[in-house]
Amino acid sequence: MRAEGSAPPDRRRVIAVLAAALVACRAGASEAAPIGEIRFGLTPVFLNNDLELLARLQSYLERATGHPVRLITRRTYQEITALLTTRQIDAAWICGYPFVTHRSELQLVAVPLWRSRPLYQSYVIVGNDSEARSVADLAGGIHAFSDPDSNSGFLVTRALLAEMGVRPEGFFARAFFTYGHRNVIRAVASGLAGSGSVDGYVYEVMVQIEPELTGRTRVLRRSEWLAFPPVAAPRTPLDETRLAKLAGALLAMPADPDGHAVLAMLRLDGFAREPASLFDAIAAKVDLLARAG
Amino acid sequence: MLGRLDPRSWPITAKVPLAVAGLMVLVGLILSERVLARLADTQERHLRDLAQSYLDGLSSAVAPSMLRDDTWEVFDAIERARDLHRSLRPLETVVSHADGRVIAASDPRRYPVGSLNEERQRVQVAGADSFSFEAGADTATAVRKLSYPGQTVGFIEAVFDTRHLAAERRSVMFALVATNGLLTLVLATAGWFLMARMMRPVTILTNHLGLARSVSAVPIAEDVVMRQRGEFGRLFRAYNALAASMDERETLVKKLAEEERLGSLGRLASALAHEINNPLGGLFNALATLRTHGHLAHVRANAIGLLDRGLLGIRDVVRTTLAAYREEKRARDLAASDLADLQLLIAPEARRKAVGVLLDNGLDGTVPLPSTPVRQAILNLLLNAVAASPEGASVFLSAEVSGHLFVASVRDRGPGLPEAAAQVLTGPAAATPLRDGGLGLGLWTTRRLVSELGGRIEVDRPGEGGTVLRLIIPLRSGEELSDVA
Known part of the structure; x- marks a missing residue:
């Protein structure tokens, strides 16, 4: 109730901020970000159209950091990763796979906690009318991947097939x-x-939000627990202060009512600082693929 | 029964509303057909436009993805287009390559990605950029060929649910039928009321004319005539004038008939006088003989015998005449003796013409019929028969009661009854009595008398010549008898 009740003012504020940002852009006659604005990239983790979520997240971050915040979304992981590695944005919520492949250029800001752990799984799902009992039964079928830069939506299955000695284009x-x-x-x-x-996390959330959609599918295989898609920043931050404020805001989310509401919408428990070694399992898969060729 | 089924015999108050109803039904059918045809046209045009806009939108959305063979984007575009065009009710949409391989379909289970359907391909090539919809069909199909300059990229085939259009046509048809039916009913009822109202003067006139056929013409009441204006008013007044003139003529004819009666009486009287006069000469001779030779016993006895017989004959004649023409104090029933009286009455006239009159009296006691008109009628027929008979011939009179009918027949050996005279006897009551100057008056009177008794006359011309006139009168029932008494 509270979340819904407070939504409209937030949106209005978002519009105001956006308008201000536009004015600032025009005044500066430059593509560069206005001084102090935090540019935060989001991969289409699950609800890429949820404007309310974006507005509330923006609202929370602006209040918690004291900086204007611009949320940047793109269609693919790759575009967001590119923005990050070329230091066009302060930070981004990316996937573990690009984080691992661009480890030298990136630093870990925070990892979301799902069910109290910074871990999630990758699922291989099939239609609930499918008779497949294992991934091997999927040979010769049509397979939908999420994104070539996604760990759970591509890398995990790709690596699994590599262990079986096949490539997706040959197997499917x-x-x-x-x-x-x-x-x-x-x-x-x-x-x-x-x-x-x-993504197993997305799938479990969808089971709650759109059961009629997930009801037509079933999970064929769950992967081992892997590091949750992290929030990362360029190894050399655009602005130390802004990044520190952003990290603080993310870590403080559960304690703040607005932050808590955003987390509730995301079905997450909070953000935590984790060692980069959390992503070693994903890195191992990347290595496996590199060896497999 | 069949007569009632024949529409020509129906009353005009029924025919006009039925004709109105029939025309309304016809108009309704034609209008409904036109409306439904136009509706089908509009629906098809509308559907075609919507389908075109659907295909336009989808084409621009999927064309780049088709080139990239991007299954998901094509599928997503199909899903989005389906949500955008809910009113068009797309049932299924298939996007395929130029070679017929499916890129994506709204129902991937039915048209799996990459499947090749040669039949589908053939249909798509043949029906490139086509739209097919048949009124009443459940679906409409539209095919769009996508091409970049000079090269076919692929096809979009969309099938739309059109059952709601058929349902709409059905509901429009029901509305039309209901409206037309109601209108027809209302107009037919209104027509019936109007016709009944307009036909009322005609009904009045018809009733009066119907009365006039059985009795004399009855004029229409003055207040009814006063109420009626226009042509019916004039018609009523004309009818009343006609009724008045008919009435006058009726009176005149009655008077003539009375005169005829008196005339026939005169003829009878002269015959009677002749009958009395004949023996009178003999009687005076007898008297003269008595006067001169009365002292001679045998002569005297002979003369007295002559006088006696002569006077007896005169007395018989006088008695019969008295019996036939005495003032009847009260109506009495016809008796068997009345026929004998008639024979006596006609006898002088018959003798004068040297015609024999033979009686076959089949009556016993009395017959429940008034004696005077029956006797008058038979007497007229006898007089006619005697007049028509050649010298030396005979006229036969027979009478009997057969069931509920009194039948008297008069047969003569004359040259046969002229057709005009027969017409007077058997034709309609109103037939003119004076067609050839008084000849038919006696017969007409007879016809009237018999008609008044509810009877009829049959004219028969047997092969051996002459004429048989048969008088058939139904006997009065007991109630009527008591009424008369």
């Missing part, structure tokens, strides 16, 4: 990317794809 009759975990679920639920690789 056809594989395509949907650029969104929710899209993978839709593709499998509609029958467009016979199976799909999906």
Whole structure:
């Protein structure tokens, strides 16, 4: 109730901030960010269209950091990762896979806690009319991946196939990317794809939000627990202070009512500082693929 | 029964509303057909436009993705287009390559990605950029060929649910039928009321004319005539004038008939006088003989015998005449003796013409019929028969009661009754009595008398010549008898 009741003022404020940002842009006649603005990139983790979530997150971060915040979304992981590695944004919520591959250029800011742990799984799902009993049964079918830069939506399955000694294009009759975990679920639920690789966290959240969609699918395989998609920043931050404030705001989210509301919408428990070694399992998969060629 | 089924015999108050109803139904059918045809046209055009806009939107959304073979983007575009065009009710949409391989379909289970359907491909090539919709069909199909300059990239085939259009047409048809039916009913009822109202003067006139056929013409009441204006007013007044003139003529004819009666009486009287006069000469001779030779016993006895017989004959004649023409104090029933009286009455006239009159009296006691008109009628027929008979011939009179009918027949050996005279006897009551100057008056009177008794006359011309006139009168029932008494 409280979350909904406070939504409209937040939106108005977002519009005001956006308008201010636009004015600032014009005045500076430059593509550069106005002084003090935090640019925070978001990968289409799960609800890439949830404007309310974005508005509330922005609102919380602005209040918690005292800086204007611009949330930047792109269609693919790659675009966000590129923004990050080219130091165009302060920080971004990216996937573990690009974090691992760009480890030398990035630093870990915070890792979300899901069910109290900074871990999640990758699922291979099939339509609930499928008779497949293992991933091997999916041979010759159509597979939906989420994003080529996604750990759970691509890397995990890819590595699994590599362990089996096959490549996706040889194993599946056809594989395509949907650029969104929710899209993978839709593709499998509609029958467009016979199976799909999906973020286990997103899938579990979707089971609660859209049970009629996930109800048409079932989980064929759950991967081992892997590091949750982290919030990362360029190894050399754009602005130390802003990054520190952003990290503080993220870590303080559970204690703040607005932050707590955003976390509730994301079905997360909070953010934590974790060692980079958390991502070693993912790095091992990347290495496996590199060896497999 | 069949007569009632024949529409020509129906009353005009029914025919006009029925005709109105029939025309309304016809108009309703034609209008409904036109409306439904136009509706089907509009629906098809509307559907075609919507389908085109659907395909336009989808084409621009999927064309780049088709080039990239991006299954997900095509599928997502199909799903978004389906949400955007809910009113069009797309049932299924299939996007395929130029070679017929499916890129994505709204129902991937039915059209799996990459599947090749040669039949589908053939249909798509043949029906490139086509739209097919048949009124009443459950679905409409639209095919769009996507091409970049000079090259076909692929096809979009969309099937739309059109059952709601059929349902709409059905509901429009029901509305039309209901409206037309109600209008027809209302107009037919209004027509019936109007016709009944307009036809009322005609009904009045018809009733009066119907009365006039059985009795004399009855004029329409003055207040009814006063109420009626326009042509019916004039018609009523004309009818009343006609009724008045008919009435006058009726009176005149009655008077003529009375005169005819008196005339026939005169003829009978002269015959009677002749009958009395004949023996009178003999009687005076007898008297003269008595006067001169009265002292001779045998002569005297002979003369007295002559006088006696002559006077007896005169007395018989006088008695019969008295019996036939005495003032009847009260109506009495016809008796068997009345026929004998008639024979006596006609006898002088018959003798004068040297015609025999033979009687076959089948009556016993009395017959429940008034004697005077029956006797008058038979007498007229006898007089006619005697007049028509050649010298030396005979006229036969027979009478009997057969069931509930009194039948008297008069047969003569004359040259046969002229057709005009027969017409007077058997034709309608109103037939003119004076067609050839008084000849038919006696017969007409007879016809009237018999008609008044509810009877009829049959004219028969047997092969051996002459005429048989048969008088058939139904006997009065007991109630009527008591009324008369």
